[in-house]
Amino acid sequence: MTPPDAAACPVVALVSSGRHPVSGRPGRAREDARAVEMGLTLAGARLQLVHAGNAEEPVLRDYLGMYHGLDDAAAQGELALLPMTPADDAVLLLATWLAESGCRLVLAGQRAECGEGSGLLPYLLAERLGWTIVSGAATIERIDADRVTLLQVLPQGQRRRLEVSLPCLITVDTLAPPPRQSAFGPARRGRIQVVDGLTAEEDSASGEWRWQPARARPKRLKIVKSGNARDRFRAAAARSSAGGQVLTDLTPEQAADRLIAYLREEKILSEEKILGDEMP
Amino acid sequence: MLQTLLPILIFAALIVGAIGAARRIRLWRQGQRTPVGWARILHMPKRYLNDLHHIVARDKAMAHTHVATAGGFVAAMALAIVVHGFGWRNPILGGLLLAASAVMFVGALAVNRRRIHPRARPFPEKLSKGPWQRLSRSLLAYSVGMFLVSLPLVGIGPVAFGGGVLAIVLLTLVAWGVLELVVGMGWGGPMKHAFAGSLHLAFHRRPERFDDRQAHAGSTNTHDAHRGSRSTALFPLDLTAPKLGVEKPADFQWNQLLGFDACVQCGRCQAVCPAFAAGQPLNPKKLIQDMVVGMAGGSDTGYAGAGYPGIEIGKHQGAPEQAIVPQLVEAETLWACTTCRACVEECPMLIEHVDAIVDMRRFLTLEKGETPEKGAVAIDNLIATDNPGGLDNASRLDWAADLELPRIQTRPEGVDVLLWLGDGAFDMRNQRTLRALVQILRAGGVDFAVLGDEERDSGDVARRLGDEATFQRLAERNIITLSRYRFQRIVTVDPHSFHVLGREYPDFGGKYRVLHHSTFIAELFDAGRLTIRPAERKETVTYHDPCYLGRYNGEFAAPRRILEALGIEIAEMERSGFRSRCCGGGGGAALSDVPADLPGRARIPDMRMEDARATGATTVAVACPQCTAMLEGVVEPRPQIKDLAELVADALVTPASAEPEASVAVSSPSREEEPA
Ligand code: SF4
Numbered sequence: 030m031t032p033p034d035a036a037a038c039p040v041v042a043l044v045s046s047g048r049h050p051v052s053g054r055p056g057r058a059r060e061d062a063r064a065v066e067m068g069l070t071l072a073g074a075r076l077q078l079v080h081a082g083n084a085e086e087p088v089l090r091d092y093l094g095m096y097h098g099l100d101d102a103a104a105q106g107e108l109a110l111l112p113m114t115p116a117d118d119a120v121l122l123l124a125t126w127l128a129e130s131g132c133r134l135v136l137a138g139q140r141a142e143c144g145e146g147s148g149l150l151p152y153l154l155a156e157r158l159g160w161t162i163v164s165g166a167a168t169i170e171r172i173d174a175d176r177v178t179l180l181q182v183l184p185q186g187q188r189r190r191l192e193v194s195l196p197c198l199i200t201v202d203t204l205a206p207p208p209r210q211s212a213f214g215p216a217r218r219g220r221i222q223v224v225d226g227l228t229a230e231e232d233s234a235s236g237e238w239r240w241q242p243a244r245a246r247p248k249r250l251k252i253v254k255s256g257n258a259r260d261r262f263r264a265a266a267a268r269s270s271a272g273g274q275v276l277t278d279l280t281p282e283q284a285a286d287r288l289i290a291y292l293r294e295e296k297i298l299s300e301e302k303i304l305g306d307e308m309p
Numbered sequence: 310m311l312q313t314l315l316p317i318l319i320f321a322a323l324i325v326g327a328i329g330a331a332r333r334i335r336l337w338r339q340g341q342r343t344p345v346g347w348a349r350i351l352h353m354p355k356r357y358l359n360d361l362h363h364i365v366a367r368d369k370a371m372a373h374t375h376v377a378t379a380g381g382f383v384a385a386m387a388l389a390i391v392v393h394g395f396g397w398r399n400p401i402l403g404g405l406l407l408a409a410s411a412v413m414f415v416g417a418l419a420v421n422r423r424r425i426h427p428r429a430r431p432f433p434e435k436l437s438k439g440p441w442q443r444l445s446r447s448l449l450a451y452s453v454g455m456f457l458v459s460l461p462l463v464g465i466g467p468v469a470f471g472g473g474v475l476a477i478v479l480l481t482l483v484a485w486g487v488l489e490l491v492v493g494m495g496w497g498g499p500m501k502h503a504f505a506g507s508l509h510l511a512f513h514r515r516p517e518r519f520d521d522r523q524a525h526a527g528s529t530n531t532h533d534a535h536r537g538s539r540s541t542a543l544f545p546l547d548l549t550a551p552k553l554g555v556e557k558p559a560d561f562q563w564n565q566l567l568g569f570d571a572c573v574q575c576g577r578c579q580a581v582c583p584a585f586a587a588g589q590p591l592n593p594k595k596l597i598q599d600m601v602v603g604m605a606g607g608s609d610t611g612y613a614g615a616g617y618p619g620i621e622i623g624k625h626q627g628a629p630e631q632a633i634v635p636q637l638v639e640a641e642t643l644w645a646c647t648t649c650r651a652c653v654e655e656c657p658m659l660i661e662h663v664d665a666i667v668d669m670r671r672f673l674t675l676e677k678g679e680t681p682e683k684g685a686v687a688i689d690n691l692i693a694t695d696n697p698g699g700l701d702n703a704s705r706l707d708w709a710a711d712l713e714l715p716r717i718q719t720r721p722e723g724v725d726v727l728l729w730l731g732d733g734a735f736d737m738r739n740q741r742t743l744r745a746l747v748q749i750l751r752a753g754g755v756d757f758a759v760l761g762d763e764e765r766d767s768g769d770v771a772r773r774l775g776d777e778a779t780f781q782r783l784a785e786r787n788i789i790t791l792s793r794y795r796f797q798r799i800v801t802v803d804p805h806s807f808h809v810l811g812r813e814y815p816d817f818g819g820k821y822r823v824l825h826h827s828t829f830i831a832e833l834f835d836a837g838r839l840t841i842r843p844a845e846r847k848e849t850v851t852y853h854d855p856c857y858l859g860r861y862n863g864e865f866a867a868p869r870r871i872l873e874a875l876g877i878e879i880a881e882m883e884r885s886g887f888r889s890r891c892c893g894g895g896g897g898a899a900l901s902d903v904p905a906d907l908p909g910r911a912r913i914p915d916m917r918m919e920d921a922r923a924t925g926a927t928t929v930a931v932a933c934p935q936c937t938a939m940l941e942g943v944v945e946p947r948p949q950i951k952d953l954a955e956l957v958a959d960a961l962v963t964p965a966s967a968e969p970e971a972s973v974a975v976s977s978p979s980r981e982e983e984p985a
């Protein structure tokens with residue numbers, strides 16, 4: 030990886046509070062931590078973190094604890110905190126802050142672990158800012174004054190090299206380099222700066238959502254009919270093809286209807302009325 | 310001529326030596342200030358003559374050698390100052406001076422004999438050469454020179470002594486001697502051990518080690534015993550300090566630096582270190598010397614002993630204000646330590662290696678985030694799930710689903726015994742031990758209960774890995790939990806929990822009576838509450854002392870009492886009791902990622918198994934889940950590994966099984982303790 034010229038481009042990572050899959054305890058969200066790791070490799074201690082949410086959230090310090098092993102040993106992490114209640118809309122706050130900050134590259138986890146840090150947020154942000162968004166980054170190879178070269182994760186271990194012009198928003202895949210350990214000392218020393226003066230607005234859309242606990246999807250049984258050992262082996266070794274079809278030439282509305290119908294069919298969505306919300 | 314030159318020589322040496330000593334003191338004062346009372350200097354003679362001597366005397370020959378050499382030298386030097394320095398040429402004093410020099414000469418001969426290595430007797434690997442080899446000659450030079458120049462005092466010796474070649478030769482010998490023994494004492498020669506050592510004894514960071522209120526007396530006439538109270542809890546770290554742990558030599562407490570300087574490079578620590586024996590890149594002796602190098606500034610080229618296996622000597626350098634890792638010591642050296650405390654127990658200068666290692670680990674973990682990968686994962690899991698495996702804490706009791714264990718939550722009136730399960734509750738092998746223990750508790754009619762999923766990891770691993778923050782968090786939460794319930798005492802099968810709950814929680818306000826299950830079962834036997842049938846087959850059994858039970862907490866007797874009660878005769882391993890060799894599983898070393906499968910390396914548990922095999926044992930009795938796991942990891946064929954609880958449960962006559970006993974001659978192992 031060529032040493033990227035980070036000075037030319039301030040880098041920001043969006044961080045959220047995660048939930049541990051076993052205990053449900055708050056902690057670093059695993060993909061956000063990877064985004065921070067990528068940011069630290071790119072920009073070192075100049076990486077700026079930002080979080081919209083509860084100013085008292087202790088978990089945010091865990092991200093600041095990653096500011097070690099950098100060229101500038103005395104460097105401290107800095108996190109801008111945009112205070113808001115869970116009912117508020119993070120997109121608006123973040124977009125205003127990002128637009129003012131002059132930053133041109135934003136990193137985020139691909140998928141958050143709870144609340145509204147969800148996968149949709151980066152898209153909504155990019156839409157509002159009018160930036161490019163790239164999902165599933167594995168590495169950032171180069172970064173110049175106005176463009177960034179990165180590898181995007183594709184299925185089956187494939188990678189695709191992309192060149193994207195700045196400003197842009199990149200979401201980081203689980204296959205990106207694992208995050209470094211969060212250390213107690215740097216976490217304690219890092220600064221959390223509460224940004225005042227931004228007024229949060231209530232999130233009108235989420236107020237109408239219905240929440241239900243996630244349910245693990247049952248595994249589909251593979252039924253192999255042949256009694257022949259060779260066939261059974263082939264079936265077991267074959268790439269799992271979930272079937273399905275490729276939909277093209279549809280209007281967004283038609284596509285959304287088809288998707289909803291599919292999700293109902295799979296019993297992922299319950300039968301009740303789905304509140305139509307515009308897809309970005 | 311001699312009468313003018315000798316006083317000059319002696320006083321010059323004393324003055325130059327004193328200047329050196331003052332500079333040495335300045336080196337120690339680079340460390341962190343801990344308030345100590347100067348009156349503690351009064352403790353020194355007793356600690357030297359009693360505590361230190363007893364450890365030295367584990368090597369009889371060396372003790373005699375040291376008494377003769379050091380005693381002879383101190384007397385000869387004091388008398389020489391009076392007689393030659395102040396010129397009080399009294400024949401009686403002269404005679405005493407001759408006698409002292411002669412005693413010293415005999416001692417010096419023994420010192421040299423140990424260090425001369427004809428082909429048949431190789432130079433002992435644990436000793437250092439270099440200046441230490443020179444010291445042995447210097448001792449001879451001083452004693453011979455001083456003896457001969459003092460002969461005229463009692464009227465022997467030719468008049469020609471007053472001048473000429475002979476006088477010059479003698480003067481040179483004496484000068485060589487005082488240069489090494491007096492000047493060198495202050496200026497950092499090998500003799501500095503006497504100066505630093507005395508002060509170290511006086512200002513030792515763990516004064517409890519010198520008190521005589523020891524619980525495990527009974528071996529007063531042998532030196533092969535631990536003396537003083539056990540002071541083995543790690544020091545709590547102030548988490549609000551500007552810097553956490555030790556980064557640079559100057560970050561140590563000043564009396565730790567003083568302690569490092571007292572090292573005599575005897576290599577006893579190296580000889581007992583399991584990591585060194587296994588070819589891992591650790592040698593406690595070299596580590597202490599590296600700390601001295603760092604404190605004084607310089608490189609390790611001058612070190613003339615065995616190094617860290619696999620790491621070349623002479624490539625590292627340090628300075629008081631320069632980071633220790635990796636310029637002076639490689640991180641893997643610190644992570645290879647199992648914190649078994651064998652080195653500390655063996656060190657005649659009572660140096661605290663483990664404290665120093667954990668201090669440096671604390672910096673790596675808390676400030677640098679450089680815990681070895683597996684260790685870091687364990688810590689993350691501890692933070693998220695309260696156990697190092699990252700498992701659902703609610704499954705802590707899954708192994709006992711059919712046992713209907715009483716929960717302490719349903720016993721507000723309190724119980725006698727709170728059974729602390731430890732993280733072994735998640736391990737299928739250890740679950741067998743736990744089930745055996747439950748069977749014993751029930752047979753003994755013990756009123757006990759468990760915490761269930763309210764129990765968390767004790768914090769042992771986190772603390773040894775240097776993560777004091779996670780340790781303190783776990784400790785605080787456990788203490789809060791325990792404060793909600795009433796119980797007389799805590800019993801656990803895990804010596805690490807036993808140590809942490811019993812010895813380390815008091816610093817955080819948790820004071821409990823904690824017993825290891827071996828102690829508790831032995832008490833049940835003593836009270837006649839267990840009925841057992843004696844073993845039918847005579848079997849050779851050996852017992853492996855867990856470090857955290859034995860060396861850390863002094864419990865050597867109870868496990869042996871249990872085996873005795875079972876009618877088993879123990880075939881002791883060569884290294885047993887307080888000299889027991891570690892299984893390799895403690896202190897987070899098993900999580901340290903220091904590879905064991907490189908050429909020239911062995912696995913520590915394999916080496917321990919060799920010790921066991923040498924006794925001819927077919928069963929190794931163990932008393933720790935970690936030891937069980939490590940020793941059972943040794944490839945077969947090997948002796949079987951059984952926890953004390955399992956051995957007792959096997960022999961138990963429970964009211965239910967008492968009946969078929971009468972009719973069935975050959976007992977089959979009871980079905981009950983088979984894993985669920
Ligand atoms: S540390 Fe102690 S045991 Fe080790 S060489 Fe030095 S004096 Fe001897």
Ligand code: SF4
Nearest residue numbers: 582646647649650652
């Ligand atoms: S505690 Fe044990 S492993 Fe660590 S240095 Fe001492 S003897 Fe070696």
